Amino acid sequence: MCGIVGYIGKQNVCDILINGLRELEYRGYDSAGIALLYDNDIEIFKAVGKIDNLANKIDESKINIQNSKFNIGIGHTRWATHGKPTKLNAHPHFGAYSYVVHNGIIENYKELKKELENAGHNFISQTDTEVIVHLFEYYFNDTNDAKMSFNKTIAKLKGAYSILLITKSCPDTIFFVKHGSPMAVAYGKNKNEVFFASSDAPLIGFASKVVYLEDGISGVATKDSLEFSNEVKWTTLP
Numbered sequence: 517m518c519g520i521v522g523y524i525g526k527q528n529v530c531d532i533l534i535n536g537l538r539e540l541e542y543r544g545y546d547s548a549g550i551a552l553l554y555d556n557d558i559e560i561f562k563a564v565g566k567i568d569n570l571a572n573k574i575d576e577s578k579i580n581i582q583n584s585k586f587n588i589g590i591g592h593t594r595w596a597t598h599g600k601p602t603k604l605n606a607h608p609h610f611g612a613y614s615y616v617v618h619n620g621i622i623e624n625y626k627e628l629k630k631e632l633e634n635a636g637h638n639f640i641s642q643t644d645t646e647v648i649v650h651l652f653e654y655y656f657n658d659t660n661d662a663k664m665s666f667n668k669t670i671a672k673l674k675g676a677y678s679i680l681l682i683t684k685s686c687p688d689t690i691f692f693v694k695h696g697s698p699m700a701v702a703y704g705k706n707k708n709e710v711f712f713a714s715s716d717a718p719l720i721g722f723a724s725k726v727v728y729l730e731d732g733i734s735g736v737a738t739k740d741s742l743e744f745s746n747e748v749k750w751t752t753l754p
Contacts, residue, residue: 522712545593
C-alpha cells in the first residue's frame with residue numbers, strides 16, 4: 517500500500533519524517549526515502565529494506581541533520597509495482613530541481629514518459645512515479661509558475677494517486693493532491709506547522725486538526741497558509 521509523510525515546520529524535519537514512516541510500516545514496503553529542502557539546498561536519502569536502513573544512512577552521512585536548517589521535507593515507503601525494489605526505484609524521485617513522492621499507479625506513464633523523453637528529459641528509474649516530476653518541470657520550464665505547472669501535471673495523469681511535490685523553484689511550499697489513494701493534511705500543534713500522511717497514525721500527538729482529502733482535492737501548503745482546490749471539512753484530533 518505504500519506510505520507518504522510530509523512536514524513543514526521548525527521541529528527536526530528528519531526526525532518527524534522517519535518517525536512518521538515508522539508509523540506507516542503496517543502498510544507494507546520494500547524501500548524508503550526522504551527529501552529535505554531549504555532554499556536551494558536539498559538532501560535526499562534512500563535505502564532498500566527496513567526504515568532502520570534509511571535511518572542508518574542518514575546517521576552515517578556528513579550532514580548535521582540534528583541541527584539542520586531544513587524546514588520542509590517529504591518521505592515515502594515503497595511497495596514495488598513498476599520496477600524492482602532498488603535504491604534507484606525508491607522514492608522520492610527527482611528531476612533537475614524538483615522532488616516527488618507518490619502512492620498509487622499512473623496508468624498512462626508509458627505514454628507520458630515517451631513524450632517527455634522526446635522533449636529531452638532523462639529518466640533513471642523503472643517507475644511510473646518519475647514521470648510526475650519530469651512533467652512538472654516540463655510545464656514549469658515553459659510557464660515559470662509552480663502552481664500552474666502542478667495543476668497542469670495532475671490534469672494529465674490517469675490512474676489512482678496521492679502526491680507530494682517540492683521544488684527549488686518554490687522552496688517554501690509543498691504541492692499536494694489526492695485521487696484514489698488516501699491523504700490527510702493537518703495543522704500541527706505548534707505555530708506554522710503542516711503535516712501530511714497516508715493515515716492519521718503519524719499525526720496523533722503532533723497535529724491539532726486534520727482534513728481527510730476527498731478525491732480530486734489538490735492544494736498548496738506553506739508554513740503560513742493552506743490553500744485547497746475545493747471546500748474541505750476539518751476534524752479535531754485529540
